[in-house]
Amino acid sequence: xxxxxxxxxxxxxxxxxxxxxxxxxxxxxxxxxxxxxxxxxxxxxxxxxxx
Amino acid sequence: xxxxxxxxxxxxxxxxxxxxxxxxxxxxxxxxxxxxxxxxxxxxxxxxxxxxxxxxxxxxxxxxxxxxxxxxxxxxxxxxxxxxxxxxxxxxxxxxxxxxxxxxxxxxxxxxxxxxxxxxxxxxxxxxxxxxxxxxxxxxxxxxxxxxxxxxxxxxxxxxxxxxxxxxxxxxxxxxxxxxxxxxxxxxxxxxxxxxxxxxxxxxxxxxxxxxxxxxxxxxxxxxxxxxxxxxxxxxxxxxxxxxxxxxxxxxxxxxxxxxxxxxxxxxxxxxxxxxxxxxxxxxxxxxxxxxxxxxxxxxxxxxxxxxxxxxxxxxxxxxxxxxxxxxxxxxxxxx
Numbered sequence: 001x002x003x004x005x006x007x008x009x010x011x012x013x014x015x016x017x018x019x020x021x022x023x024x025x026x027x028x029x030x031x032x033x034x035x036x037x038x039x040x041x042x043x044x045x046x047x048x049x050x051x
Numbered sequence: 052x053x054x055x056x057x058x059x060x061x062x063x064x065x066x067x068x069x070x071x072x073x074x075x076x077x078x079x080x081x082x083x084x085x086x087x088x089x090x091x092x093x094x095x096x097x098x099x100x101x102x103x104x105x106x107x108x109x110x111x112x113x114x115x116x117x118x119x120x121x122x123x124x125x126x127x128x129x130x131x132x133x134x135x136x137x138x139x140x141x142x143x144x145x146x147x148x149x150x151x152x153x154x155x156x157x158x159x160x161x162x163x164x165x166x167x168x169x170x171x172x173x174x175x176x177x178x179x180x181x182x183x184x185x186x187x188x189x190x191x192x193x194x195x196x197x198x199x200x201x202x203x204x205x206x207x208x209x210x211x212x213x214x215x216x217x218x219x220x221x222x223x224x225x226x227x228x229x230x231x232x233x234x235x236x237x238x239x240x241x242x243x244x245x246x247x248x249x250x251x252x253x254x255x256x257x258x259x260x261x262x263x264x265x266x267x268x269x270x271x272x273x274x275x276x277x278x279x280x281x282x283x284x285x286x287x288x289x290x291x292x293x294x295x296x297x298x299x300x301x302x303x304x305x306x307x308x309x310x311x312x313x314x315x316x317x318x319x320x321x322x323x324x325x326x327x328x329x330x331x332x333x334x335x336x337x338x339x340x341x342x343x344x345x346x347x348x349x350x351x352x353x354x355x356x357x358x359x360x361x362x363x364x365x366x367x368x369x370x371x372x373x374x375x376x377x378x379x380x381x382x383x384x385x386x387x
Contacts, residue, residue, distance in 0.1 A: 003178045003179050004178075004182045004186075007182035009185055010179075010231065010233075011186055011228060011231040011263040013335075014230055014231035014274060015224075015227035015230060015231055018227050018230040019223075019254075032111065033110065033112035034110045034111065035109070035110050035111070036316070039281045043217055
């Protein structure tokens with residue numbers, strides 16, 4: 001049981017660590033792949049959450 | 052009056068003619084309103100697989116220059132109609148097969164009963180690697196199935212808001228648990244490859260039905276029998292294909308090509324269905340299907356009689372190393 005729980009904790013740590021690492025080194029797609037003239041407003045959120 | 056009427060008619064005709072000459076486009080639209088649409092339809096039908104109509108864009112996203120790609124319709128059709136059928140047949144078919152097998156064969160018992168002595172089958176690090184990969188796989192499989200079947204099966208049960216929130220979290224879990232899964236896959240390959248090289252003994256194992264089809268028959272096997280080797284290679288090859296295709300889906304601007312992305316999503320989805328079906332069989336035989344099997348990954352130690360029946364040559368090797376408990380191994384005698 002300890003081994004199983006340890007594997008779950010390790011998986012969570014690696015997943016969260018990867019998320020933080022990628023979030024830190026990557027540029028947001030709205031700014032990486034579009035110019036300011038092509039953005040609708042509230043970049044990164046305008047198409048994801050209600051207005 | 053007749054003279055003034057004919058003059059009026061001539062004036063109207065002249066005005067109409069002037070209007071036509073002054074606005075040729077309007078005149079064309081008036082007489083052939085569907086001409087453009089017909090030509091567009093012909094153009095789309097004339098495009099072959101792999102053809103694209105592309106434009107020129109000034110923004111950094113070069114993929115946005117694809118205007119029309121007919122292969123996308125085939126891809127959409129595959130995801131909406133063929134993939135659910137493939138997934139349903141493969142996964143439900145495997146569940147049905149396992150249920151039938153269980154009803155016909157029942158639980159595979161230890162032929163000589165529990166000996167009361169145990170032998171170490173998997174060390175702590177091996178079990179850690181197994182559960183790391185397995186737990187990630189379960190979350191990846193469930194969240195992946197939600198992508199394919201969630202809208203049909205779960206949305207009507209939970210409602211739009213709950214389904215949306217759950218899917219958003221499931222997508223995050225799917226994206227980021229892919230990394231510990233890939234890590235576990237690499238470790239698993241490194242620690243178990245030496246025991247999973249196919250050999251002549253494996254043919255004999257298959258000929259004898261793996262010791263599970265016929266009661267009391269147990270073909271000799273080393274640490275991993277042919278069935279376990281099959282699972283190992285399914286996990287490795289399937290895992291590599293899932294990781295490779297998943298990598299392109301995680302980072303879609305690596306291929307930076309819509310057609311390539313569609314290809315990798317198809318590979319990802321089809322391999323996933325087969326992978327899940329194979330793992331259902333693995334989970335079955337490692338838990339309810341075989342007495343004493345789960346201990347191998349639960350505590351790391353298995354009953355000596357179980358080990359002798361399913362991995363007789365491995366027990367001999369361990370005995371030679373002095374890893375097997377000494378003394379006789381009496382069969383368990385039921386209390387009377």
